[in-house]
Amino acid sequence: MNGMEDQITNGITIVQENLPFYIDMGLRVLSAALIMIAGWMIGNWISKRITSIKKLDETLGSFLGGLAKYAVLAVALITVLGQFGVETASLLAVLGGAALAIGLALQGTLSNVAAGTMMLILRPFKVGDFITFGGTSGTVKSLGLFGTELATPDNVYIFAPNSQIWGNDIFNYTRNLHRRQDINLGISYDDDIGKALKVVQKILEKDERVLQSPDDKKPMVMTSNMGAYSIDMIARFWCSKDDYWDLKWDLTKAIKEALDKEGITIPFPTQIEIQRKDDAPASKKKAA
Secondary structure: OHHHHHHHHHHHHHHHHHHHHHHHHHHHHHHHHHHHHHHHHHHHHHHHHHHOOOOOOHHHHHHHHHHHHHHHHHHHHHHHHHHOOOOHHHHHHHHHHHHHHHHHHOHHHHHHHHHHHHHHHHOOOOOOOEEEEOOEEEEEEEEOOOEEEEEOOOOOEEEEEHHHHHOOOEEEOOOOOEEEEEEEEEEOOOOOHHHHHHHHHHHHHHOOOEOOOOHHHOOEEEEEEEOOOOEEEEEEEEEEHHHHHHHHHHHHHHHHHHHHHOOOOOOOOOOOOOOOOOOOOHHHHHHO
16 A cells, blocks of 8 residues: 555655646647647638628639738738747748748749739739730630630630740730721722722621720721722721621621622733743744
8 A cells, every 4th residue: 555655645745846847738739729720710710801802803812812821821920930939930940941942843823823823913914805915816605813714716725834924925805895807808909989988888887786885986988098909998996896807797798789880890910921922832833
């Protein structure tokens, strides 16, 4: 019995001697748990607030929300490590070195992320826009952090890294509500220029899809050049971006039919071959 009592007494003595340490560690663990819980709740709250902003693009909101959440968690984790005596300065130096090494290894990927972030912020185009960059054209299907998916008019799939798009001039054919287009045509030198201008002008004014106002968008027909075999003219008009191609095809057909109806000819280059009588084929000369 005396041996057991001695063990119990020694155990109580050890606990009493280390009680401050146990209390301190318990408080640190509790504090760490509370810090992580608070960091998780605050991170989620900030993330939801960012993603709920209506003015932000859905992809951009999701990215920024996740970035803010994990940034808060990182701060909470560093604070917790500091509670247990970990030198955060050394840890940050190690993490910084690791981040630098990863960044150097993933330069291309990070440049795509940076380009994607800039495009999400500045919004040179959005999903559904038809764009051209660096000789590539297509309708934007999705815009991500690493690359952009497009489809050509004949539905060929294109995946373009964001850095290639961001590093080129971007032509957006869909953003503006109205677009201007020209139809080039030519008439014979023997035809009446004034009559041809009126015929084409009437076609432009007749179609409801052609904008008739304001003044800087009124349809115009102009004589542009005296060519080698024709008087060149331009039919210039504005229309909605949605009517661009249908209107171009319809008006080209209508103008041709109207000029034919009025007897106005559309010349085309011809070649006349003149052959002298003594220019007999070589085979006939040899036979003679």
